[in-house]
Amino acid sequence: MSHLRTLTGDRRLVDLATSGAAPRGIDCADLHKLTLLSMLMTDRDEDEIVALALATVPTLAPVHDPVLHLGGRDWRPVAPAGAAALLRRLANGDGATPVLLRGPGADGPACRYAIGVRSLALHLGHLVVSSPRALGDDELFPLQVLAQQLAVALDNARRHAREAGMVAQLEAVNLLLERNVEDLRRVLRMHEQLTAVATRGGGMPGIVAALAELTGRPAAIEDAGGVVRADCAGWCATGRRETAAARDRLVDRLHREPRPLHDRGRLVALAGRRPDTFALLLLADPDASAGEYEQLVLEYAATVLAMELARSDSVAEAELRLRRDLVEELLLGLGEPAARARAGPLGIDLDIARRVVVLSPVGPVEPGPGADRLLHVVRRVLHDLGDACLLVTRGATVVCLAGADIAWDDVLRAVRSDPAGGACWIGVGSACDRVPAIPTSLRHAHQALGLTRRSRRTGGVVRFDDLGVYRLLALNNDTAELDSFVDRWLGPLLEYDAARSAGLVRTLTSYLQTGGSLAATAADLTVHRSTVKYRLQRVRELTAYDLADPATLFSLQLATYALQTRHALLDEPPEGLAPQV
Amino acid sequence: MTTLARAGEGEHVAVLYVDAAGRDATLIPYLAAGLAAGEGAVCVTGVDPAVVREQVRLAEPTAAGRVEVLATADTYLAGGEFSAPAMSAWLADLAATAPRGSDAPRLRIAGDLGWTERLDDAGLVDLFEYESALDGFAPRSRHTFACFYDLTRIPAAGVLEVLRTHPRALVNGVLWDSPFYRATA
Numbered sequence: 001m002s003h004l005r006t007l008t009g010d011r012r013l014v015d016l017a018t019s020g021a022a023p024r025g026i027d028c029a030d031l032h033k034l035t036l037l038s039m040l041m042t043d044r045d046e047d048e049i050v051a052l053a054l055a056t057v058p059t060l061a062p063v064h065d066p067v068l069h070l071g072g073r074d075w076r077p078v079a080p081a082g083a084a085a086l087l088r089r090l091a092n093g094d095g096a097t098p099v100l101l102r103g104p105g106a107d108g109p110a111c112r113y114a115i116g117v118r119s120l121a122l123h124l125g126h127l128v129v130s131s132p133r134a135l136g137d138d139e140l141f142p143l144q145v146l147a148q149q150l151a152v153a154l155d156n157a158r159r160h161a162r163e164a165g166m167v168a169q170l171e172a173v174n175l176l177l178e179r180n181v182e183d184l185r186r187v188l189r190m191h192e193q194l195t196a197v198a199t200r201g202g203g204m205p206g207i208v209a210a211l212a213e214l215t216g217r218p219a220a221i222e223d224a225g226g227v228v229r230a231d232c233a234g235w236c237a238t239g240r241r242e243t244a245a246a247r248d249r250l251v252d253r254l255h256r257e258p259r260p261l262h263d264r265g266r267l268v269a270l271a272g273r274r275p276d277t278f279a280l281l282l283l284a285d286p287d288a289s290a291g292e293y294e295q296l297v298l299e300y301a302a303t304v305l306a307m308e309l310a311r312s313d314s315v316a317e318a319e320l321r322l323r324r325d326l327v328e329e330l331l332l333g334l335g336e337p338a339a340r341a342r343a344g345p346l347g348i349d350l351d352i353a354r355r356v357v358v359l360s361p362v363g364p365v366e367p368g369p370g371a372d373r374l375l376h377v378v379r380r381v382l383h384d385l386g387d388a389c390l391l392v393t394r395g396a397t398v399v400c401l402a403g404a405d406i407a408w409d410d411v412l413r414a415v416r417s418d419p420a421g422g423a424c425w426i427g428v429g430s431a432c433d434r435v436p437a438i439p440t441s442l443r444h445a446h447q448a449l450g451l452t453r454r455s456r457r458t459g460g461v462v463r464f465d466d467l468g469v470y471r472l473l474a475l476n477n478d479t480a481e482l483d484s485f486v487d488r489w490l491g492p493l494l495e496y497d498a499a500r501s502a503g504l505v506r507t508l509t510s511y512l513q514t515g516g517s518l519a520a521t522a523a524d525l526t527v528h529r530s531t532v533k534y535r536l537q538r539v540r541e542l543t544a545y546d547l548a549d550p551a552t553l554f555s556l557q558l559a560t561y562a563l564q565t566r567h568a569l570l571d572e573p574p575e576g577l578a579p580q581v
Numbered sequence: 582m583t584t585l586a587r588a589g590e591g592e593h594v595a596v597l598y599v600d601a602a603g604r605d606a607t608l609i610p611y612l613a614a615g616l617a618a619g620e621g622a623v624c625v626t627g628v629d630p631a632v633v634r635e636q637v638r639l640a641e642p643t644a645a646g647r648v649e650v651l652a653t654a655d656t657y658l659a660g661g662e663f664s665a666p667a668m669s670a671w672l673a674d675l676a677a678t679a680p681r682g683s684d685a686p687r688l689r690i691a692g693d694l695g696w697t698e699r700l701d702d703a704g705l706v707d708l709f710e711y712e713s714a715l716d717g718f719a720p721r722s723r724h725t726f727a728c729f730y731d732l733t734r735i736p737a738a739g740v741l742e743v744l745r746t747h748p749r750a751l752v753n754g755v756l757w758d759s760p761f762y763r764a765t766a
């Protein structure tokens with residue numbers, strides 16, 4: 001019971017607690033009021049508690065104008081006159097004992113009292129009341145009890161308010177956490193889905209499908225040329241077609257700015273940075289409602305697409321390199337097992353009939369770039385003809401391992417008409433259906449090419465199979481025998497032509513090829529018949545040959561063929577010779 | 582039997598509640614107890630009358646249909662605003678149908694004053710004048726008059742006036758003799 005004494009400084013509550021009877025000076029009705037008030041103040045907010053208490057004060061004692069001070073400048077309902085002085089009076093009190101702020105005096109019997117609003121654990125302020133006369137302890141006692149109940153009720157109300165505030169904060173934090181977790185889940189799902197596309201090699205179709213599923217919007221991928229390479233979920237191009245200039249401006253902006261851009265009802269991201277291998281990733285956004293999440297998904301998808309482009313480039317380059325290596329091996333005849341080992345993974349069938357064909361541009365060409373241009377054109381032309389050819393460049397020429405039945409005149413026309421192509425000579429080698437025969441086909445193609453250059457100044461096609469006797473003469477690549485034969489029969493004429501540019505060998509060759517016709521020879525050489533006669537006479541004089549002798553004619557004709565073959569094999573200038581092939 | 586259900590003839594009781602569940606926990610048993618005892622029940626409320634009838638029927642199945650439920654809009658707020666004289670006259674007439682000591686049928690009358698937040702200070706004065714008048718003629722009747730007040734919709738000063746105008750008050754399940762009561766002269 002000592003705490004009750006401490007609380008009130010009075011034995012009266014102790015007596016009440018121990019005896020159960022209202023002590024002298026305590027009105028039971030007041031106790032009822034206080035108890036009822038205590039119940040009414042439960043679970044109310046601070047303002048309602050204060051209003052109830054202040055309304056009850058005049059019913060408990062002969063006082064009026066109750067005012068409550070709850071610390072600082074918190075006066076309820078309003079601060080009384082002289083509030084500052086009043087607070088100074090109260091500053092040094094113990095808070096438990098009612099303080100007589102103003103007693104009866106010269107101004108009259110009216111008094112003012114301050115009663116501490118306090119509980120066991122805290123002191124909240126004072127209840128200040130005015131009375132028409134001095135009040136006794138009995139009269140102040142109910143107000144003291146009221147003040148204590150008020151303190152407890154206020155303390156509880158403030159705790160509830162703090163707890164409600166904390167609950168509200170926790171709820172807000174929980175909501176934020178839930179949103180963050182949900183955002184994280186979305187991002188995680190995005191990572192998982194797009195990473196799966198990358199690792200499973202889903203390619204462009206896989207990327208747009210994932211993008212559409214993650215965002216719920218149509219999506220597409222355009223290549224560097226503006227062609228749609230993949231689309232999904234009902235993608236349709238926006239109405240007005242963009243000009244090349246507008247597209248270039250968009251691409252420039254995308255290169256400069258790190259984030260996706262909004263353009264013509266689409267959210268656009270750039271994948272890849274190389275001028276020739278980049279792509280645009282497009283997400284439908286007609287109402288510009290795409291937010292941070294859609295931008296994030298698009299950026300990540302663009303990263304995956306960039307990896308895919310790089311991978312494709314690498315694969316393409318590797319495949320190109322492997323194909324080149326394979327062709328070189330086949331042309332050099334380095335070994336069939338190794339070639340087959342390379343061909344298998346590339347999907348190349350080495351057992352189909354092929355020919356080696358050599359193409360050479362007419363006119364001077366820079367060895368590297370010029371041949372590369374011709375190679376791309378030839379590849380394109382042959383691809384259009386349905387042939388999966390194998391090609392390499394060698395110097396200024398293109399060597400091709402193509403199907404045996406290709407119409408090379410058609411190829412020549414197509415290459416000639418291609419803006420990147422132009423006139424060229426084509427030497428078509430012999431057919432080969434075995435790998436070991438490929439080097440021979442290459443040799444034959446070169447031989448045919450050499451002869452093509454001699455006969456077709458503006459380009460043309462020569463097939464080894466059509467060379468006739470030239471085939472026999474070129475079978476042995478060693479020209480020593482040919483040299484000897486040619487020197488034996490044409491040596492003096494060649495020396496004379498070299499010293500005087502007389503054209504005797506050219507005239508003799510034409511005469512022999514036209515079957516001994518002066519008129520035809522003159523037409524072929526575009527000279528007068530008499531010139532032809534004169535030259536033939538010089539031939540007789542220099543060689544003492546009887547041009548009417550069939551055996552002599554045969555040997556001379558064979559020698560002229562051999563001379564042309566030698567030129568073709570050694571790739572020498574024609575010296576005025578124009579073999580008819 | 583709940584505390585309020587034990588209220589006797591001529592009693593004028595204030596019931597203080599903080600939510601609809603607290604109100605109904607006292608109101609429905611009060612009405613049902615009267616019906617179970619063969620008495621009548623009248624309830625003036627802003628709740629859908631069908632809901633109240635069903636709640637009473639569930640509490641006292643034998644009393645189905647015998648509870649009279651009147652809408653607040655047709656009684657307290659007839660004409661769109663509270664009229665103390667009109668409401669007092671109606672209840673006075675009702676009280677006179679069963680004078681104390683007669684064998685006229687007794688009624689359990691309940692009025693839900695959950696609409697008092699719309700009253701200004703003058704309106705509150707009218708309201709408590711009405712309560713004072715009711716407090717005057719209630720003891721002369723067999724009927725029991727229970728006035729249900731929502732503590733969340735009445736100012737603190739109004740709470741004290743409720744306690745001043747009702748001899749007894751049911752607060753938190755306890756039926757008090759109101760220490761603030763001032764008998765009508």
